């Protein structure tokens with residue numbers, strides 16, 4: 001099932017649709033029941049009551065519903081709640097009273113002095129927060145963090161740890177430090193990126209019964225499943241030969257940076273390219289003898305005079321200061337092109353064609369947007385979108401997780417491993433993406449599937465090699481990653497799923 005990423009405004013819009021259809025109360029009931037189930041899973045064997053903290057909004061309402069379900073399951077609950085102007089939250093407070101559960105006033109002192117508990121539920125604030133924590137809630141959060149920092153009492157955040165802004169990756173000075181977070185309806189940027197994600201602990205998703213068309217309409221980004229991405233991967237005809245499997249040119253490498261181009265070549269070969277040639281002015285190493293290399297006295301002259309064209313180009317890895325001028329020339333060829341590393345320069349603004357992928361990391365994205373790295377990492381979705389608008393084509397903003405932006409859409413990748421934060425990883429990815437483009441994939445699909453393929457190979461490499469991963473370790477696992485995603489087999493008798501979304505494929509015979 002496709003999952004979605006919502007901003008706070010998106011959740012407000014979704015809730016407005018639910019409200020108009022008379023379904024909001026049912027959604028709160030569903031959310032509260034899911035919270036109760038998560039708490040029981042988390043602490044079924046732990047002694048003591050569950051302690052539920054309820055703020056004045058709908059996030060607090062979810063906590064009150066959860067308390068009723070836990071009570072019905074025969075568990076002891078302690079409920080500390082703020083006064084609420086929210087009609088559904090008020091109604092659920094009355095329902096709790098009706099089944100004999102007392103609601104105690106919420107205060108920092110009550111949190112600090114409560115006896116041992118099986119687990120805490122943080123229902124103080126969710127997507128409705130504005131600005132930094134104010135008043136008594138700030139003191140309550142400080143008291144909760146102080147008594148749970150030993151890790152003895154788990155804290156389940158309902159939807160979001162209170163104090164985090166749903167749309168931001170940079171956690172503010174004060175927020176609940178949750179051991180677990182149950183995201184409601186869909187993920188929020190704070191669940192997925194940066195220091196905010198670290199405050200969420202273990203993340204799970206409760207998919208509420210929301211009509212898929214509403215979710216899609218209000219979502220900020222998509223998280224494709226492995227099955228969706230695997231179905232897009234190309235398939236070879238039994239009659240394929242190296243000339244039909246995709247010819248990739250890697251243009252890169254310079255003195256001291258020779259390995260970057262070589263790693264891109266390895267990535268392209270391991271992702272299925274039939275013929276991979278490295279073009280450079282430098283003497284490049286050949287990590288695999290299957291790679292071809294051509295050393296040019298002047299890349300500038302070669303690019304201008306070159307009459308033949310490959311199926312895809314990856315340009316920029318270790319290329320040095322001439323990268324932007326070369327990129328400008330190669331973009332006029334109008335062949336699928338991956339622009340990486342030194343080719344990611346502001347002077348190329350507006351020159352990306354529809355078959356062009358830009359693959360910046362946050363530092364390179366900041367250069368392209370002429371802003372600070374902190375601005376990029378605080379809101380990676382907006383940053384990727386802005387690069388796409390300014391430069392055209394499709395953008396892969398690399399990170400943990402990477403974001404793909406195309407005209408009119410965003411997706412956030414799944415998986416990967418922190419060990420992938422090492423030199424050369426992006427070079428390999430550029431080669432992978434070029435191979436997928438050369439095999440005829442549409443750029444948006446090549447970007448989303450290629451990033452996931454790389455991440456999946458990284459997960460496998462981490463199991464094999466441990467924490468510190470090299471780009472070569474990851475490249476060696478690409479075949480396994482491909483199989484994990486359920487990519488179509490080479491045998492054409494195995495039926496190949498049609499890619500969703502109806503994107504045009506340049507060379508359908510290879511899919």
Ligand SMILES: NC(=O)C1=CN([C@@H]2O[C@H](COP(=O)(O)OP(=O)(O)OC[C@H]3O[C@@H](n4cnc5c(N)ncnc54)[C@H](O)[C@@H]3O)[C@@H](O)[C@H]2O)[C@@H](O)CC1
Pocket residue numbers: 011014015024027028031055056057058059060061062086124125126127128129130131132133134135137158159160184185186208
């Ligand atoms: N579609 C969904 O995902 C659904 C979400 N629900 C819940 O609804 C929540 C959003 O509810 P609301 O929009 O009522 O908002 P919240 O419950 O997150 O917060 C609103 C309350 O917080 C106060 N507040 C805002 N900023 C503050 C600050 N900085 N310091 C102190 N107090 C502050 C406001 O005065 C208001 O009382 C979600 O997070 C989720 O828990 C469910 O109840 C129903 C369905």
